[in-house]
Amino acid sequence: MEVDKIFYRNLFKNLFSDPCLVKFWDGDVEKFGKKDPKFRIILREPIPKLEIISDPSLAFGEAYMHGRIEIEGNIRDVLDSMFKNTDSFLYQSPTYLKVVKFISNGIKKSKENTQFHYDIGNDFYRLWLDETLTYSCAYFKSPEDTLVQAQKNKVEHILRKLNLQEGQSLLDIGCGWGELIIAAARKYHVRALGITLSQEQYDKVLARIDHENLNDLVDVQLLDYREVKGQVFDRVVSVGMLEHVGKEHLKGYFAVVQGLLKEEGISLLHAITGMDGSGTNSWINKYIFPGSYIPTVSELIKQMESRGFYLLDAESLRNHYTRTLENWALNFEQALPLIRESKDESFIRMWRLYLSSCAASFNSGNIDLHQFLFSKGPNNRLPWTRDYIYS
Numbered sequence: 001m002e003v004d005k006i007f008y009r010n011l012f013k014n015l016f017s018d019p020c021l022v023k024f025w026d027g028d029v030e031k032f033g034k035k036d037p038k039f040r041i042i043l044r045e046p047i048p049k050l051e052i053i054s055d056p057s058l059a060f061g062e063a064y065m066h067g068r069i070e071i072e073g074n075i076r077d078v079l080d081s082m083f084k085n086t087d088s089f090l091y092q093s094p095t096y097l098k099v100v101k102f103i104s105n106g107i108k109k110s111k112e113n114t115q116f117h118y119d120i121g122n123d124f125y126r127l128w129l130d131e132t133l134t135y136s137c138a139y140f141k142s143p144e145d146t147l148v149q150a151q152k153n154k155v156e157h158i159l160r161k162l163n164l165q166e167g168q169s170l171l172d173i174g175c176g177w178g179e180l181i182i183a184a185a186r187k188y189h190v191r192a193l194g195i196t197l198s199q200e201q202y203d204k205v206l207a208r209i210d211h212e213n214l215n216d217l218v219d220v221q222l223l224d225y226r227e228v229k230g231q232v233f234d235r236v237v238s239v240g241m242l243e244h245v246g247k248e249h250l251k252g253y254f255a256v257v258q259g260l261l262k263e264e265g266i267s268l269l270h271a272i273t274g275m276d277g278s279g280t281n282s283w284i285n286k287y288i289f290p291g292s293y294i295p296t297v298s299e300l301i302k303q304m305e306s307r308g309f310y311l312l313d314a315e316s317l318r319n320h321y322t323r324t325l326e327n328w329a330l331n332f333e334q335a336l337p338l339i340r341e342s343k344d345e346s347f348i349r350m351w352r353l354y355l356s357s358c359a360a361s362f363n364s365g366n367i368d369l370h371q372f373l374f375s376k377g378p379n380n381r382l383p384w385t386r387d388y389i390y391s
Contacts, residue, residue, distance in 0.1 A: 005024060007049050011052070014087060015085065016032070017082075018081040019031065020033060020038060020041060021041070022041045023040065023041070025044055025046060039072065039074065041069065043068070044069070044070065045068050047060070057281035057282055061287070065287075067345070067349070075352060075356045079356055080360045083360050083363070083366055110197060113291040113292075114244065118200060122201075125177075127331070127338055132148060132177070132179040133176070134154070137154065137240070137321040138154050138327075139151075139317065140153070147324070150323075154320075155180050155183050156183070158180065159180070161313065161373050162235045162237065162373075163266065163383070163388060164190050164235065169190065169191045169234050170191070170192045170234065171236045171237070172238070173236065173237070173241055174196060174239065175194025175205065176240070177205060178194055178204065178208050178220065180239065182212055182214060185218045186212065192219070193218075194221075197222065197223075202221075225241075225253065226252070228260060231260065232265075234265055235265060235267070236260055236267040236268075237270075238267075238269050238270065240270060240271070243293065243294055244289065247295070250300070250303050251303055251306070253303075254303045254306070254307045258309070263377055264379040266312075266373065266382075267309075268372070270369070271300070273294065274367055274368075275367070279292075280292045284354070287354075294367060308377065310374055311373075312373040314372050315370065316370055318367075321362045325359035329352070333352075
């Protein structure tokens with residue numbers, strides 16, 4: 001057991017950028033760093049050294065989920081401190097939070113992956129998302145914006161970028177709970193189709209369309225993006241869906257969008273982007289988003305160019321996603337009494353870690369969020385400046 005203690009001491013010596021206290025399974029307490037500890041980590045039992053070395057994200061993630069690691073203090077502080085310390089063992093490990101797991105996401109597998117995450121239940125998501133049930137990066141025009149206002153800002157920001165005109169057709173790939181297609185039809189009087197692989201989302205969008213009396217303008221279908229046939233659209237939008245496509249299907253995604261757009265048609269892609277093209281970590285793949293892959297900006301632009309798309313605009317919203325996740329994490333904690341009525345402690349710790357680690361990842365610049373606007377062939381009718389987006 002003493003060998004494990006030596007390994008852990010060396011590990012925690014340079015794991016964080018902030019001082020901390022570590023309490024070992026045998027009661028020993030050790031301080032790391034010269035100043036007052038910012039947080040305290042309790043190791044209730046040793047995690048096998050080989051597990052940490054071979055796959056640290058999975059080893060630590062599962063240990064926290066199952067209570068083998070406890071944190072006294074703010075879990076976000078722990079994660080921020082870890083991400084800021086680029087000299088640590090974890091950053092030198094080839095598996096540090098970025099395990100290459102490229103999984104073939106055919107139509108059947110994509111549906112299974114989507115249902116794994118999104119069909120937990122609308123009641124669960126309603127407890128900590130805003131009232132629009134928007135589950136993607138918000139857009140904060142000012143620090144005073146509430147989450148619901150920022151989500152409405154985001155939808156309007158996207159619709160303005162698309163330069164929608166009355167009577168046009170719009171496809172939303174991965175429409176979530178329908179806020180964007182409903183807003184587009186209500187304000188811009190376009191014909192909007194949303195597609196999703198989540199039964200829970202599909203049922204909710206149908207109900208919202210009926211409630212808004214928008215059946216003549218809005219439709220939703222339970223379809224994969226590769227199953228949309230016999231239609232072309234003036235505009236195609238995708239918000240927070242590309243991360244589920246998978247590396248080997250990126251080329252196919254842009255080919256599908258090309259086939260679904262009219263000539264001079266405009267598409268907006270809102271997606272998380274990474275820095276090194278190594279995908280997502282194995283803990284995220286196993287417990288949160290199976291089959292996910294986070295592409296780099298260069299990968300996406302290369303795919304756009306290969307299909308003859310013209311890149312019109314690219315915008316980073318990284319700081320906006322940090323704040324969005326902070327809001328979700330706070331809402332999640334405040335909703336715990338209701339969440340505990342149907343979810344066990346392991347599930348709660350898993351989601352707490354997921355929301356907090358994503359916030360820390362965006363805050364550190366480990367990942368980013370970009371909106372790309374591009375056209376099918378040259379479009380000479382668009383405004384020459386960005387004034388139409390902001391005025």
